[in-house]
Amino acid sequence: MTPVGILLAAGRGRRFDPTGAASKLLQPLPGGELVVAASARVLLSSVDKVIAVVRPGDGGVGDCLRALGCIVTVCQDADSGMAASLVHALRHSLPEAPSWLIALGDMPHVRASTMLALRAALEQGAPIAVPVHAGQRGNPVGFGRVHLDALLALQGDQGARAILKAHPASVVPVDDPGIFSDIDTVADLLKTSTLA
Template sequence: MTPVGILLAAGRGRRFDPSGQRNKLLQPLAGGEPVVVASARSLLAVLPKVIAVVRDDDVATLLRAAGCDVTVCTDADQGMARSLVHAVRHSLPAARSWLIALGDMPHVSEATIRALSDAVARGAAIAAPVAAGRRGNPVAFGHACLDDLLALEGDQGARGVLKLHPVTEVPVDDPGIFADIDQPSVL
């Protein structure tokens, strides 16, 4: 079964702008497309359903227009896990697997998303992209991880779940799995 895409887009991006005046997800990339829209576009090209977790109305408007199912996580300030748990709950009972992507990683290729989706569809508990010997993002989770995903707390996202289940490493030729927009200089 094809995973539901989850796009985490509720963070404050304090490393990008410590003052909080500029939302990094709304910043234009070289071609003019906002960071978060580019991140969503890759998911939407491969996955039939993408749930975007937001806090900002401008981000929500853009992602709805792009085709995402948008949900607001009012307590996202309590850590990334809150947004992730919120999205997984929002996907139930229909979803059986999830591909979790970050709204500030607009350069992940569609081929990578397809490869991760295929690995989970073939039965992998967790599928993580690997390039040059390093794991990157996004990561796909099978139904066996549901209880552990719902139990997440804090600001570590799903990193702890990778220690609880076997991880299928999916080799990719995609520098986008490491490229997040955390500083204005990387736009």
């Protein structure tokens, strides 16, 4: 069965704009597409359903993602950390999800081929699937249902790192430097990218 896509797009992006006035997710990339739209588009192309998590008062992020075809859900306690958003999305995906492909809204340069390779690993039974490029792990990451209880118990801002450290993962080799490329600062946005 096809994994459910989860797009985490509920952060405030304080490193991008400490005042919180400008959302990094709604900034245009060099080609004109918004950061969050590019991130969502690639995930949408690889799975049948994407649940996107946004925060209250998201400035239009949710509207953008709905227009693309994501199922948008608002995490009221998103400010407590990434784990809250992830747990919120997981609960929203139950009971039918067999596995999850978890992507970040500020990583617009991940290639569709990477998403499809991770999907294939999950469909073949991998309990955890991680992309590796040039010997280094990146994002997004896939989790099988065997890890649901541990995922639902997550807290804080570390996401699923503790689970990744505690359990073996299926390595999915990819030719994709985009798995390391997120938009955290204005400088990241201004870089002319050849990753996509």
